[in-house]
Structures are given as structure tokens and as C-alpha cells.
Amino acid sequence: REIEVVDLDTIDVSNLNRQFLFRRVHVDRPKSVVAAEAVKQFRPNANIISHHGNVKDPQFGLEFIGKFDVVVNALDNLEARRHVNRLCLAAEKPLLEAGSTGHLGQVTVIRKGQTECFECQAKPGQKVYPYCTIRSTPEKPVHCLTWAKNLFDLCFGPEDESNLLADLAAEMRKFQAQESVDGEDAGKRIFAHLFEEDIKKQAQLEDLWSDQRPPPGPLCYEDALKNTERPSTDADKDKLETQKVPSVAGDAQGFVAAVAKMYGERRELIGQSSFSKDDPVAMDFVHCAANLRMQNYRIARLSRWDAQSIAGSIIPAVASTNAIVAGLEVVQLLHVLQNVGKSMKDGKARTVWVRFPEPSRKKILQPSSLHTPNPDCFVCGSRTARVALRSLEECKIMALAKGCIQGQLGAHKPALYANGSCIFDPEYPEPGEEAEEEGLHPEWSLSQWGLTSGSLLQVEDEGQGWSINLVIREEPDLDEQLYPGGFKVEAGAGAGEEAAKDMAEKKRKAEADAAEATAAKKAQLDANTVALDD
Secondary structure (H helix, E strand, O other), rough: OEEEEEEEEEEEHHHHOOOOOHHHHHHHOOOHHHHHHHHHHHOOOOEEEEEEEOOOOOOOOOHHHHHHHHHEOOOOOHHHHHHHHHEEEEEEEEEEEEEEEOOEEEEEEEOOOOOOOOOOOOOOOOOOHHHHHHHOOOOOOHHHHHHHHHHHHHHHHOOOOOOHHHHHHHHHHHHOOOOOOOOHHHHHHHHHHHHHHHHHHOOOOOOOOOOOOOOOOOOOHHHHHHHOOOOOOHOOOOOOHHHHOOOOOHHHHHHHHHHHHHOOHHHHHHOOOOOOOOOHHHHHHHHHHHHHHHHHHHHHHOOOOHHHHHHOOOOOOOHHHHHHHHHHHHHHHHHHHOOOOOOHHOOOOOEEEEEEOOOOOOEOEEEOOOOOOOOOOOOOOEEEEEEEEEOOOOOOOHHHHHHHHHHHOOOOOOOEEEOOEEEEEEOOOOOOHHHHHHOOOOOOOOOOOOOOOEEEEEEEEEEOOEEEEEEEOOOOOOOOOOOOOEEEEEEEEOOHHHHHHHHHHHHHHHHHHHHHHHHHHHHHHHHHHHHHHH
16 A cells, blocks of 8 residues: 655646546646545545656665565656666566557566566667668658757757767857857747758759659748648648648748747756657757758648657557556556565466457457566676677767667666776766866777777666676678667667668668679670670
């Protein structure tokens, strides 16, 4: 009866159709607080403490996890699930892990040394698009939304050389250097640079364009304001305003307004902001910027609703699936509590899959035995990961920490050590005087730190109670299109994806070789035919 609930979000209108605890009067209130209040109405004797915060915050670390008998997950993002998995392993507490995607769902139990942990099997990560597609030749709305998210981080976030739009940094950063900026004027100037001047430059790259793929068309702010026509269909009559595609003028005005808000209401946050689909100003900026870029490249623009779904990788939730998964999680919770102090083999806990509309063996619920730990798992098994890098001389230690160790391996605040010496401290992620006083240089390349192909790094994350050995290897021929970040995880989280990428690349090369051989054979036959004719 002692329960504590942690949740970062507040209730949105869109949440009301997929759960059973929130009502319209609760909109804009913290989810954890309202959920605790709702449960107390039918279980008044329960002692429920709610926390409105991020589960990755320091106050919810090992000491917090260690006081519970069991931890129950209902998280919707990979980073947080990895984080809680590692905390529970370090604290040696059982974890109930569950999730749903549309009509599909799953519940399982994780116990250190007895079952697979959340990271024993590779999980699909966020799709990475080739640099040239995002920067110069977008073909789909998702390409423009990815560009717009990078643009937001470039304009208002900390300096990051791994940003796909880093070549625009100088132009975007000059506004940050000014003590006082007219936000509306800044918005118009950024608009002119991105959607008119830069597009003119892109259009001049003749090698990129053809009759099938014509060059983009520049858009000036004044012309955009004249385009007030909104795409509409008969179905739009029953849609919410956010579900309708705005006019080009609306996108232009929305973009400038979002920039003005950042330089007005949020001036102190410039330089430390990052995109979040739940931040209305950030989402307005990204939606309008992406739509304007779609207009440049003749791609059908999106409603704010659709843009938020794609930018936030939102998969529509189904209330009945959520209810089934939640019920199954409670059943597994009872099995775990009844088996405290005993081996998982002696209990009734299982992994249960929810499969609809194509059930397995005509059963929507499909239970299976809990799997034993994967000995090669870099989290609970071998604790070793391997990473291939295109260039040790070009890869900076701060980029390795952020892009690879945090982005791919799921660390929260990793510290890196080489030969017993700290070469990256999460307390000093950016270059500066304080970092130099500690003997740290986040801007140094791996070569400058004396690392070579085959070097071994130690990675420690005190917040997660987790550490691994990281073997780095230089691979100059690493495909730029497949690995725009300049690195490839060869073992550990994402290894399955990397293997799939390698297989796809090998298949592509094999097909190209086969086509070349066929062409050569045809050319030889043609030559023989000519010889016979002669």
C-alpha cells in the first residue's frame, strides 16, 4: 500500500481518449498528482505519494529506487526505459517493464541475474537520415521536420558541432551574441536567410537537380504573407483547428512569432534549450519551419497535429490496449510480490504479449517463459561494447560522449576514462576555463587524447550505477550515407540495427556488382555480334 508515482508530463486534451483516470477539468495539471487523487477515491487506505518530475533527475536515483520492493514501468521513450532498467539492476530490484503500440502490447519481468534485462536484445532506435537528404534534397515531410528540429537546437541550444546544420551555425549564432535583440526582426532575418538566400544557393547546385527532381524555389517573407489560401477538403469541416493545414502566410507569421517569443519571453534560456514536442513554442517553431521548407521543395505541407505526431514519433494509443497491458502488469506484480526472496523459476511470472488483429494461435494474449540473461549484453552481461569511428582525428571526445555513448548506448551522464585518467566529465561537457582548470578539453579529438585504433575506454555513469568498457576502432571507409554521425556501434545496444544496415549495404553492393557484370556481359555479346556482322 506504499506507492510512489513519478511522471514529468501534464495532462493534455489529447490524453483524455486513451486512459480512464483523467477528465477535462484535469487538463494542464500534473499527471502523477491527478492519478494519485483518482486512485485514492476508490482505495482511500492506500498511501500514494506523487512526484511531478523527470525519472532521470538525480533525486530519483539509486537511493530512491532502493527503498522499494518492486518498480513498475509505464514509460514511452527508450532513454527513460534504459535508465530505469540500469537503476533496478544496480539496486537489485525487480522491474516490471511494459509498453503498447497501437493494438500491440507486452509485459515482462526483469530480475538481475535471473532474466533478460531491457537491453539484452537490441531495440530499434530513431531512424537516421543521410546528411545530404536533410541538408539539400528533402523528399518527404519527415526530412523537413528533422531539419527543423536540428534548426531549433542550432538556434536556441548549446553549441553542438554534430548538428546536421552546423554549417549554418555562424549565421544563426550571431543573434545570440547580441545583448538585446528585436525578436520579430530576428525572425524575419532568419526567415530570409533560410527560406530565400540559402535556397537560392541550394538551387545553384546543378548536379543535384533534374527533370524528375527540380531545384527548390526561394520564398521571401513578403511573398509568403500574400499566400493566404489554405488547402482544404470537405473532411476539414469536422476537424480541429490544429488538424487543418495552415496557409503559407500562417506558417510565415507563426515562424516569426515563435522566434520573437524565444528572444522575448525566453531570452535567458537561449543557448540551453532543446526541442520537445510538448513545448508549444518549440513545436510552433518546428512546425512552421518544416512547412516553409516543404513549400520550398514542393512537398505537401502538414497540420500541426500531424507535424507533432511525426516530430515526436507519436504512435496513436488505443485505450483498450492500454487497459489490457495495465491489467497484465498488475497480474505480474502480484506474482512478483508473492515470490519475494525466491527464484523467478519458482514463481508464476511470465512475459505476456498482446497481439491483435492477427493473434498468435487464435489467442490475443500470448504468454511465454522469461528468458535468461544474454551473456553478451553490455549492460548486465559482458559489459563491453565496440564502436567503429570514421576518423579518430576528427571525432571530438564531447561528440563521442553525446552522440554515441548517450545517444546510442543510453548513458545519462557518462564519464570517460583512458589509462585511469578522466578525459571527459559530464560536469564539464563544454570547453571553458573551469574545464581547463580540471585538465579537461571536451573539444579535443580522440587523437589529441592519445587514443589509437584498438584503444580501450572505461565509461562510468554514477547516476545509473552502470559502467562498461568501450573498445574504439578506426574505420576510414565507414559509409557516410549510412552513418552520418561518423560512428557505428558494433556490439551492445543497437548492434542488431547495425548488422541490418551492414546487410543492407552488402546487398546493395552485391546488386550493383551483379548489374555491372550483366552490363559487361551484354557489352561483350554486342561486341561479338558486331564482329560476326563484319
